[in-house]
Amino acid sequence: MTEERFREAVERYGDTVFRLAYSYLKNRxxxxxxxxxxxxxxxxxxxxxxSADHEKHWLLRVAANECKKLLRSPWRRRTGPLDEAEEAAAFDRPAQSELFRQVMSLPPKYRAAVYLYYYEGYSVKETAVLLGAKASTVQTWLMRARGQLHTKLKEAEAL
Incomplete structure (x- = not known):
């Protein structure tokens, strides 16, 4: 790959890869x-x-695998997270901020599925390929994520 094509790829896909990784790892x-x-x-x-779509698909698959590898690493399992300042993005409305906070509280596989399906616009089948799972499994993850979000947001609304 030429340096110019690489720079274009970084500009085109860097943010998407970062957001997918952040949805998995919750750590900048x-x-x-x-x-x-x-x-x-x-x-x-x-x-x-x-094509560019094939390149993006390949890169997101690599990023998902890297996230899974990092989550399985012995170092990560033996250490506790530092109490970091809230890294939430600034939102116009409090409801958006609450939704983001609740999505980030989901388990990693649910967060990644929600991000790829709802934000990136991948189909269930494409999301399944990217996450290395069956399409029916991704459908289940999305259903469970929506259920958990519904419950958590109703609880937060009641407070």
């Missing part, structure tokens, strides 16, 4: 590491991609 530094590792793998990948 780890998400940046995954983004860099994924983009580095794109840079050294010898094959040519059929």
């Amino acid at each position: 530094a780890d998400a940046e590491d995954v983004m860099q590792e994924s983009l580095l793998k794109l840079y050294v990948e010898p094959k040519e991609f059929e």
Whole structure:
């Protein structure tokens, strides 16, 4: 891959890869590491991609795998998270902020499925391929995520 094509790919996909990684890891530094590792793998990948969509799909799959690998690492399992300042984005309405907070409280597989399906607009089948799961499993994850979000948002509304 030429440096110019790589720069274009970073500009085009960097933010998407970061957001997917952040939805998995809930940590800015780890998400940046995954983004860099994924983009580095794109840079050294010898094959040519059929299209820009194929390239994006491949890169998101690599990022999802990197996130899973990081979540399984012994170091991460033996250490506790530091009490970081809330890294929530600024929202216009409190309801948006609450929704973001509740989505980020979901388990990683649910967060990733919700992000890819609702935000990136992938179909259930495409999301399943990206996450390395069956389509029926992704449908179940989405259903459970919606159920958990419904319950959590109703509880938050009642307070």
